[in-house]
Amino acid sequence: MAGIDLHSNNLVIGIVDSEGRRLGHRKLDCELKQVLEFLTPYRERLEKVAVESTYNWYWLVDGLVAADYAVALANPAKIDQYSGLKHSDDTNDAYFLAELLRLGILPTGHIYDAQLRPVRDLLRRRLSLVHQRTALMLSFKSLFTRTTGQEMSLSRLKGLSESEVRSLYAHPANDLIAQLQHRHIEALNESIDTIEKAVLKVARQLPSYPRLTTLPGVGVILGLTITLETGPIRRFAHAGEYASYCRTVDATRFSNGKKKGDNNQKCGNKYLAWAWVEAANFARRYDEPSRKWFDRKAAKRSNVIATKALACKLAKAGWFMMAKECDYEPGRMFPELKR
Numbered sequence: 643m644a645g646i647d648l649h650s651n652n653l654v655i656g657i658v659d660s661e662g663r664r665l666g667h668r669k670l671d672c673e674l675k676q677v678l679e680f681l682t683p684y685r686e687r688l689e690k691v692a693v694e695s696t697y698n699w700y701w702l703v704d705g706l707v708a709a710d711y712a713v714a715l716a717n718p719a720k721i722d723q724y725s726g727l728k729h730s731d732d733t734n735d736a737y738f739l740a741e742l743l744r745l746g747i748l749p750t751g752h753i754y755d756a757q758l759r760p761v762r763d764l765l766r767r768r769l770s771l772v773h774q775r776t777a778l779m780l781s782f783k784s785l786f787t788r789t790t791g792q793e794m795s796l797s798r799l800k801g802l803s804e805s806e807v808r809s810l811y812a813h814p815a816n817d818l819i820a821q822l823q824h825r826h827i828e829a830l831n832e833s834i835d836t837i838e839k840a841v842l843k844v845a846r847q848l849p850s851y852p853r854l855t856t857l858p859g860v861g862v863i864l865g866l867t868i869t870l871e872t873g874p875i876r877r878f879a880h881a882g883e884y885a886s887y888c889r890t891v892d893a894t895r896f897s898n899g900k901k902k903g904d905n906n907q908k909c910g911n912k913y914l915a916w917a918w919v920e921a922a923n924f925a926r927r928y929d930e931p932s933r934k935w936f937d938r939k940a941a942k943r944s945n946v947i948a949t950k951a952l953a954c955k956l957a958k959a960g961w962f963m964m965a966k967e968c969d970y971e972p973g974r975m976f977p978e979l980k981r
Contacts, residue, residue, distance in 0.1 A: 644681065644691040645716075645739025647732045648699060653677070656736030657684055658744055667733050672698070674705040681711070692716045692739040695751050704756050713753065716742075719909075720749035754873055761844045762870040766913065768837040775830040782823045789816055841866055850875070850964045857956060857963070857970050858932050859925030867917040868960060875965045881958040889915035890954035914957075922953035931972045934979055 647654045655677065656667040665684070670676040681688060690712040693703055699715065706713045716739055723730065723738060742748040754762065779799060786794045789811060807824045811817045845851045845866050855865040878884040885891050889910040925932035932952060939948035959975050962968060 643689060643740045643743045644684070645736040645741070645743065646677075646691065646693045646702070647736040647739065648672075648694045648696045648702060649732070650696075650698060653702070654732040654736045655680055656733060656740050657688075658737060658740045659687075660744070662741060662744060664737055667736060669732070672701075674701065677702065677705070678709055690714055690743055692743040692748055694718055694735075694739065700759070703753060707753075707756070714743060714748060715751045715753050717749040717751045752873065752877055758844070758870065758873070761841055762873075764837055765841050765866055765870055768834055768841070769913070771830050771834050771837070775827055775834070778823050778827050778830070782820065782827070785816065785820065786810065789813075838863070838866075841870070845869055849967070853963050853967070853969070854960060857921065857925075857960060858929035858972075859921035859923070859956065860960075861924070864917050864921050864924075867913055868921075871911055871913045871917070872960075872964065875961065878961060878965070881961040881965075884961040885954050885957045887911055887914065888918050888953075888957045890918055890950060890957050918953040918957045918960075919949060921956050922949050925956065926952060931976050931979055935976050938978075 644655055644657045647656075650672075652669060652671055654667060654669045657665045659665055668680055670680065681691070688711070691706055692714045693699055693706070693716060695715050695717055703713050703715060721739075721742070723735075739748065779796070782799060783794050783796075786792065802824065804821070804824065807820050808817060810820055842862065848869055850872075851865055851869045854860055854868055855862070860868065872884075875884070878887065882891070887910045889908075889912070922932075922936075926936040926949070927933070935955075936948050936952050939951055943951075955975055959970065963970060
């Protein structure tokens with residue numbers, strides 16, 4: 643077994659045999675050629691390679707997989723070494739990964755398909771551009787309110803032409819910043835539209851995308867996000883496991899019937915958490931069964947809890963639609979309303 647402790651500009655490889663004996667280690671630059679050269683003498687006996695999941699693991703995992711090595715992506719958030727160690731360094735960390743892999747207790751993460759991963763990341767970049775566009779729009783509206791005392795609606799802002807922007811302010815400084823912000827907003831609109839078209843072209847070929855868009859509250863963008871962030875649905879054994887990954891379940895710790903604190907509430911996928919909550923907000927506004935169920939839940943608890951509970955229901959329904967390849971059935975999702 644081999645363990646690789648990966649950093650931004652270097653990595654350390656440690657190799658152990660089936661008895662846990664350390665066979666060798668080396669510190670290398672982040673170059674695939676050097677890694678493959680070091681592993682070559684052990685290739686016939688090497689069963690699997692554990693790679694630490696850092697922000698820059700793509701190149702290493704993809705390169706090892708392309709070279710026909712079995713790879714496990716170690717989840718560092720779930721790996722704890724003995725806190726009483728007097729000495730620890732990168733070499734020990736690499737051997738520790740290899741030892742966990744040898745014992746079969748290495749916490750691992752999902753290795754996303756190398757062809758779909760760039761498309762998923764492209765959709766994430768779209769979200770970043772949307773945040774930038776929103777900040778510019780809020781700044782544009784704020785400037786207009788400060789200088790005129792009037793409110794500018796979002797629909798008016800989106801419909802402004804360059805000539806209309808130039809006629810808004812008398813002061814040249816205000817005029818300049820308004821023109822620059824308007825140009826940036828238009829450029830971001832174009833970039834966002836280009837990304838959406840490119841991602842949609844790929845997502846249409848995936849079987850789960852058209853089925854998900856039939857769920858209440860799930861449109862084009864949310865359907866794209868859920869499809870690409872979920873990946874292969876078979877990695878989730880049941881609907882509850884998927885809902886937990888989407889952060890739609892409670893993260894509380896109880897003992898003897900009493901709440902003792904909260905567990906890791908950020909464990910899961912933040913993009914799916916956002917998508918399903920957004921879907922819940924749209925569903926309770928435009929879908930009659932969802933609105934009825936939401937109103938009953940909100941009357942007993944609160945709007946926040948009811949929204950999260952509806953998001954959990956939608957996520958579980960999404961799992962069934964993707965895993966079982968079935969259509970959406972409101973009666974199965976809201977059996978309480980029948981009674």
